[in-house]
Amino acid sequence: MTSKTGEQKSPAQNKYIFEIHFLRAFACLLVVGVHVSATNYGMNEETWNWFTYFMNQYGRFGTTIFAVISGFLLFYQVKRKGFELGRFLQSRFLKIVLPFLIWSAAYRCLLYYYDMQTLGDPVDEITKVLMGDSFYHLYFVAIVVQFYLIFPFLQKIFRTQTLVLVFTVIALIISYNLYSFNPGIEGKLGEFLTGKSFMPIWIFYFAFGGFMAYFWDEIVGFATKRPWKMLAVILLVSAGAVYEYQTIGYVSNRRLTNLFNIPALSIAIIGIYPLLAKLSLVKKTLTVIGQYSMGIYLVHPMILYLFARHLPETYWQLEYVPLMFIAVMVIASVFIRILQFIPFSGFIIPVPKIKNNKKQPAVQREQKASA
Template identity: 30%
Template sequence: MSATVETSNLNWTTNLRVLATISVIFVHVACDILYKYGNISNFVWWTGNVYDSIVRFCVPIFLMLTGALMLNKKYELGDFLKKKFSRIILPFLFWSFFYVLLALRDASLVHPEMSLLEGSKLALNLIATGSSFHLWYIYMIIGIYLFMPILSKWVQNANEKEILYFIAIWVFTLFLNQPIFREFRINVDFTYFAGFLGYLILGYYLSIKSFKYDVKTLKQISLLLFFLGIIVTIFGTYFLSVAENRFNEYFYGGLTFNIVIVSAGLFIYFKNSKISNPVLVQIINFINTYSYGIYLVHILVLRFLVSLGIDYDFINPVLAIPITSALCLSISALIIYCVNKLPYGKYISG
C-alpha cells in the first residue's frame, strides 16, 4: 500500500500533536486525585476521573502520528539510527540527569546515611529503568524506533488487505485482554500482534485512507467514536473502582479498546479539520516546535508548582486542573525555548 500523507496538508498533524502534548500535562495534573479514591469527596474524585478519562488518548495519538509521518518514508539504516536516536537520546539523558538528582535528594532525606556507592548504584538503576515515571514512554519509543526501518518497508510494500489483516488481529488481541473475555482465551500466541506497535500501523492507515463519506459525516462518526470511548472510560473506571473499593485504572490503559476508539475518532476528526485563527496557529506552532522538550521537563515544573501549593486543589478542581496545566505548559515551553537559545542548546532542549 505505497502511499504518502499529503505534504501540503500536514497542519492537522501539528494541531493533533500539540493537543496530545497538552493532554499529557492534564493527565499528570489530574491523576493524583484518582489514587485517593475513598479518601476525598465524590465530587473531587469524579472531577479527576472525567478530566483524566477525556485526555487518555495522548500516548496513542503520539504513536499514531509517528506511524502517519514516518512509515511512508524510506530509510538508510545507519542514517536513521544516527539522526533519530541523537534527537531522542541526548535531550533524554540531559533531562534525566535532573530527575536523578531529585530522586537522590528524596532518597537522602529518607536515608541520610546513604553512602556514595549506594547513591551511585541508585543513579545507574534510575537511568536504566527510568528516573521519572513519565519517561517510560521514551524507553518504549526507543524500542519502536529500532524496528521502524523494518516496519516501514513492510508497510510500503503491503496492500490494504494485508494492513487491515494486521490491524484486525491487533484489535482482536485487545478484545482478548478485556477482563470479560479472559476466560475465553485460546492457547494461541498473539504476542507479535500485541502492544503499542499497532497504533503506528493504525495511524499510517487512517492517514492515507480515503473514506467514502463527506467531511461532515466523517466528523460526526469520529465524534461518536470519541465520546463513546470516553463514556466507557469514565463509567468503566467508576464501576471497577466501586467493585474493588479502590481506584482501578484498567480502562485508562493505552491498550484497551475504549482508548483505541477514542484515539481513532480524534485522529479522523483532526484529519478533516482546519484551524485558521492566525494567533492560535502561532501558539500551536510554538508549542509544536518544543513539544518533545515540554514532555521531558513538565514533571520538573509540576513538582515546582506543587511546592508552591499550586496543584489540582488550590481552588475548585474544576478550575484548578486546567489552570495548573496551563501554567505548567507555559513554564515548560519557556524553559525549553530558553535552553534552545543557548550554544548547542538545540541538542539538549528536545
C-alpha cells in the same frame, strides 16, 4: 488503489503537514491534562472531583495518539525519501534517545534531591532507564525506542499501500490479543512483559500511523471535506469515553476500546483542522504547542513536581485546576523557547522547524499535490 513504494517522492515532498502538527498539539494538551489532574488528585489525599476525573480519563487518548504520530512520521519519511539506516540511527539517537537519557538523569537527580532516593545497584539503575521508569512519563519514550529497533525491518517489508494495510491488520490482531497479556514469568522479564512499556501492546497505533502516512492524500481529502461530520465523530467518541469510565470505572490508555477510538479520533481531528485554522489565535497557539510538544512532554512533570512541593495548599483546590493547567503549559513553553538560545540545546529538547508553504491553506496544498 495505487501502490506507492518507499522510494517514490511525491510532488509535494518539501511541504509541511500542519494537520499532523495540529494532532500533536491535541495529544500534548491531553497528556498534560492527565498529569495535572493526577497531581491534583495526589495533593487532595487521593480524591477525585468530577472535573479532575474527566481530565484524567479523557486525557488517556493523548499518549496513544502520540504513538500514531510517531508511526506516521517514520513511515511518511520513508515514503518521501526512502530509508538510509545510518541516517535513521543518527537522527533517532540525537533527536530521541539522547534527550531521553538526559531527562532520565535529570529526573533521577530530582528524586535524589527532594526524596532522598539514593542510587542503587548499577544494573537496577540501568534497567530503570531502559524501561522508562526514571519518572512516570518516560515509559512512552522507551516504547518509541523499542519501535525504532524493529522499524528498519518493518519498512523494508511494508513499502506499498497494500502491504502497509496488511501490516495494520496484523498489528491490530497483535495488540488485541496482547490485551491483559500475562505470560506468567517471574522477575524483571515478567515485569517488563506485563508492564506498560512493553511495545508490542502498542504496535497497532504505530502501524495505524503508517497507514495514515501511505493513505495521507485520501484521508485528508475525505476528512477535511466533512469538518462538521468529523466534529460529530469527536463528540461521539468523547461521549463514549465518558460513559465508559463512569460505567466501568478508572481506565488506562491501553484500554481495548482505544483500538477503535484512536483511529477515529486521529482522522476526525485532522478533519476539523480547516475550521480551527480560520481562527488566527487558535492556529498560532496550537502551532506552537505542536512544535514544542516533545519538550512539553519531557518538561511538564518536573514543573508539576516542583509545584507540588512549593505551592501553598490553597492552590490545589478545584477552581485553580484550569489555572494550573495553563501555568504548566506557559512555563514549559517559555522554558523551551529560552533553551533554544543555548548552543546544542537540540540535544536536550529537539524542536522541529516549521516550513512556510507560501501561506497556502494546508488543504489546498494537499489537493494540489494529489491532483
